[in-house]
Amino acid sequence: xxxxxxxxLRAFVLExxxxxxxxxxxxxxxxxxxxxxxxxxxxxxxFVEEISGQEIDVEGLKPGAFKNIDxxxxxxCENRDEK
Numbered sequence: 915x916x917x918x919x920x921x922x923l924r925a926f927v928l929e930x931x932x933x934x935x936x937x938x939x940x941x942x943x944x945x946x947x948x949x950x951x952x953x954x955x956x957x958x959x960x961f962v963e964e965i966s967g968q969e970i971d972v973e974g975l976k977p978g979a980f981k982n983i984d985x986x987x988x989x990x991c992e993n994r995d996e997k
Contacts, residue, residue, distance in 0.1 A: 919965050919991050923983050926961050930954055940983040955980065966991045 920940070928938065931949045944950045950958065958980060959970050970990060979989050 920983065920987060922965050923962075923986060923991075926958070927983070930957065940987075943982055944980060946981075958986075962986060962990050 924938065927944060927949060928935065932951075933949050935949060938949070942949065945952065959972060963970055968990065978985065980986055
């Protein structure tokens with residue numbers, strides 16, 4: 915799941931951004947760098963739920979949970995039994 919999920923996540927970010935992205939890496943800060951706007955958080959949450967097959971507890975979210983693609987993968991898309 916992880917590599918195709920990672921690719922889907924990258925494609926989502928590139929589709930939703932209104933910024934010119936010269937070099938998007940999995941460590942690029944999505945909101946801090948203005949790649950995504952705060953208004954897009956709900957779209958991102960719904961997309962991550964869709965690709966991970968798991969519901970996200972929005973009330974339990976911590977700051978930085980969607981910092982970059984690596985963080986999103988770690989928090990929501992990797993096998994939770996391995997954490």
